């Protein structure tokens with residue numbers, strides 16, 4: 001499991017993380033959701049022992065990160081945006097390299113199992129650098145899990161993938177949680193957050209809210225109204241009283257308005273996580 005307690009980190013005058021607390025439980029897929037620059041990678045780098053925080057403490061797999069970085073590394077899997085795979089080694093060699101680091105005695109059977117489960121067997125002898133982007137991403141995930149870590153950190157594991165590949169990568173991520181791993185994923189695709197058990201909305205280095213997708217939507221519904229106005233122009237919508245945000249949608253306009261806004265006759269719609277995020281960022285701006 002993962003626990004961050006009031007973790008802060010600045011780069012010069014920029015506060016990349018401001019007292020971030022969160023917990024990821026075994027068997028859970030937890031999403032750190034936020035736009036570019038929110039601080040997601042910085043937090044993952046701190047939790048994996050790559051970067052030191054300025055304040056706060058963090059525990060991963062029962063160990064305090066920072067005190068026992070080497071022991072932590074043996075118990076986690078980490079797939080980064082830069083993809084820590086060697087392009088001039090084959091797929092199998094990449095996996096063997098990782099498995100031998102942490103489970104030398106069982107390396108071969110572990111690699112065999114992961115090659116099969118990830119559909120990588122036909123590419124076992126292909127150079128990693130010759131794989132398409134989607135298969136390279138899959139290999140990055142496979143090498144993060146080959147030693148069966150208790151905790152898994154995946155930094156934007158589906159960036160650049162087509163919808164079908166994204167689906168299959170999510171299926172593999174959930175398999176790891178079912179095995180009992182605590183999985184921390186970072187994304188900036190709002191729709192992908194729906195696939196996680198719980199999520200934290202990160203913005204400007206701060207956690208705006210944490211919960212299941214349903215809990216966050218309920219929180220937003222208690223604070224605002226989510227509406228659809230067919231046939232209305234964006235200009236008209238933005239001029240209406242109590243409207244916090246409006247944007248074009250099909251032949252009409254989607255609106256987020258204050259609860260008390262006098263907007264009768266408009267269709268109430270279920271908020272998406274993107275709506276929740278839009279509302280919460282409005283509230284901090």
Ligand SMILES: Nc1ncnc2c1ncn2[C@@H]1O[C@H](COP(=O)(O)OP(=O)(O)OP(=O)(O)O)[C@@H](O)[C@H]1O
Nearest residue numbers: 011014016034035036037038039040041042043188
């Ligand atoms: N080594 C560094 N030196 C200076 N500034 C940094 C450094 N690393 C990150 N930052 C800054 O900290 C902030 C948070 O960056 P971070 O990479 O954690 O965001 P992110 O949420 O992962 O964004 P993205 O989705 O673009 O990867 C950004 O403003 C970034 O420019």
